[in-house]
Amino acid sequence: MTPRPPLARALLRLFAVQGSYNYERMLGLGVGVAEEPLLRDLPADGPESPYRTAVARGAHFFNAHPYLAGLAVGAAARAEHDGAPPEQVERLRATLCGPLGSLGDRLVWAGWLPLLSGLALTAITLGAGWTAVAAFFVVYNAGHVALRWWALQAGWTHGARVASALHHPLLQRGVAVLGPAMACAVGAALPLTAQYLAAPFEIWARGVLAAVAALGFIALRWLPGRLTGLRLGLGLSALALVVGWLWP
Amino acid sequence: MSPELTIALLLWGTLVGLDLVSVPQMMIARPLIAGPVAGAILGDLEAGLKLGVVFELLQYDILPVGAVRYPEYGPATVGAVATAHASAGVLGLGLGTLVGLLTGLVGGVTIHLLRRINGRAVQAAAATLESGDPRQLARVHVAAILRDALRAALVTAFGLGLAWAAPPLLGAILTLRGITLLAVAAVAAALAAGAAGTLRLVGRGPNLAWFAAGLGGGVLVAGVLR
Numbered sequence: 001m002t003p004r005p006p007l008a009r010a011l012l013r014l015f016a017v018q019g020s021y022n023y024e025r026m027l028g029l030g031v032g033v034a035e036e037p038l039l040r041d042l043p044a045d046g047p048e049s050p051y052r053t054a055v056a057r058g059a060h061f062f063n064a065h066p067y068l069a070g071l072a073v074g075a076a077a078r079a080e081h082d083g084a085p086p087e088q089v090e091r092l093r094a095t096l097c098g099p100l101g102s103l104g105d106r107l108v109w110a111g112w113l114p115l116l117s118g119l120a121l122t123a124i125t126l127g128a129g130w131t132a133v134a135a136f137f138v139v140y141n142a143g144h145v146a147l148r149w150w151a152l153q154a155g156w157t158h159g160a161r162v163a164s165a166l167h168h169p170l171l172q173r174g175v176a177v178l179g180p181a182m183a184c185a186v187g188a189a190l191p192l193t194a195q196y197l198a199a200p201f202e203i204w205a206r207g208v209l210a211a212v213a214a215l216g217f218i219a220l221r222w223l224p225g226r227l228t229g230l231r232l233g234l235g236l237s238a239l240a241l242v243v244g245w246l247w248p
Numbered sequence: 249m250s251p252e253l254t255i256a257l258l259l260w261g262t263l264v265g266l267d268l269v270s271v272p273q274m275m276i277a278r279p280l281i282a283g284p285v286a287g288a289i290l291g292d293l294e295a296g297l298k299l300g301v302v303f304e305l306l307q308y309d310i311l312p313v314g315a316v317r318y319p320e321y322g323p324a325t326v327g328a329v330a331t332a333h334a335s336a337g338v339l340g341l342g343l344g345t346l347v348g349l350l351t352g353l354v355g356g357v358t359i360h361l362l363r364r365i366n367g368r369a370v371q372a373a374a375a376t377l378e379s380g381d382p383r384q385l386a387r388v389h390v391a392a393i394l395r396d397a398l399r400a401a402l403v404t405a406f407g408l409g410l411a412w413a414a415p416p417l418l419g420a421i422l423t424l425r426g427i428t429l430l431a432v433a434a435v436a437a438a439l440a441a442g443a444a445g446t447l448r449l450v451g452r453g454p455n456l457a458w459f460a461a462g463l464g465g466g467v468l469v470a471g472v473l474r
Binding site: 066190209 | 280293300305309311313337341353356369381385386388393418421422426427428429430432438440442443444445446454458459460462467
């Protein structure tokens with residue numbers, strides 16, 4: 001029987017899974033660091049011991065959404081404990097990269113995060129101030145930590161057959177609900193933030209703001225990749241400085 | 249700004265910069281949090297909220313997937329709030345955003361450089377990593393986190409340096425119309441980036457109708473509140 005694994009220690013280390021992010025191994029080293037406490041029960045005598053070879057494998061290339069990396073950490077560690085051949089462990093890690101990246105991006109970067117950000121923006125424009133900021137932080141991280149913990153536990157529970165965990169109904173339902181909710185929340189936040197930020201402007205400046213924002217939006221949609229929000233902001237600021245200087 | 253406040257902002261900016269990628273990714277790097285906390289440190293929550301909202305909208309333009317390169321708006325928002333606090337009213341909004349954008353640009357470049365340096369460190373330690381030495385693995389990992397902390401501190405210091413220099417320099421030569429136009433440019437860019445970034449996330453599928461419904465609701469509430 002497999003002894004009780006130090007999942008809490010692995011979870012703590014997962015918060016720094018991207019700490020050594022690089023273009024060679026991406027999250028690989030961070031995954032190796034997080035997996036190491038789960039491998040300590042393996043025989044560790046000699047340089048070619050199962051423990052040492054498993055630690056080395058754990059730090060190989062890996063890329064996925066950071067919140068779901070725990071799934072691969074738990075699954076790979078469990079597979080090592082179950083005596084899976086090295087090639088199978090490597091294959092398992094490689095197979096998980098794509099699905100974990102895609103699922104995490106849809107669930108968190110394109111769902112949970114912009115949904116709560118949109119709600120917080122709306123609340124701030126309606127005068128909620130600090131309460132909105134604190135609520136965003138607490139609610140977002142409640143979901144964040146729960147997702148990390150679930151991923152690690154699911155990985156450890158299912159081991160090499162972890163793919164089935166990705167079909168969990170809550171995940172599928174989450175992706176289906178968060179997309180529309182995010183779209184609605186951010187859609188509502190945009191006009192309210194426009195009104196909030198334009199409040200100190202005179203009438204003529206509000207007209208200029210509406211025209212420039214519309215043109216900027218069209219330019220960003222027209223030239224995706226080449227024109228970014230940063231470039232647009234810097235370009236418009238430079239133009240404003242020149243026009244303000246020529247037209248005192 | 250007193251040395252105590254500068255140190256507090258530097259520490260906050262460093263934590264914010266670390267949070268973005270390295271540890272713990274709890275979204276204090278999000279301008280929505282980085283801005284108001286910087287404002288609270290300075291005793292100017294209003295400036296923190298305003299600049300936080302501006303950079304939160306700009307953040308929608310970024311989807312941090314894979315190895316994509318992007319500007320870093322966390323420490324940038326700290327610098328922007330410090331600038332806005334040192335300037336008055338509309339000047340603070342425009343000048344703060346300009347300082348934040350420049351800091352965000354520098355932050356993005358340093359993240360790319362850090363990843364390359366981390367790559368070299370991993371290559372240099374490849375043999376010991378392949379031997380499965382857990383101490384060496386932890387050493388390479390922790391060193392990379394410390395490098396990121398140093399990077400975040402330097403980026404924040406750059407932003408605070410601009411916050412110290414920009415208001416007296418630009419505030420003195422800008423006319424009232426120039427000040428307003430700068431603020432208009434900042435808000436326009438933020439709104440355009442926010443809308444374009446959101447539509448990229450929403451796509452052309454069924455979520456577009458939800459976006460339109462939200463937009464309609466927002467317009468309605470904004471009309472009622474006016």
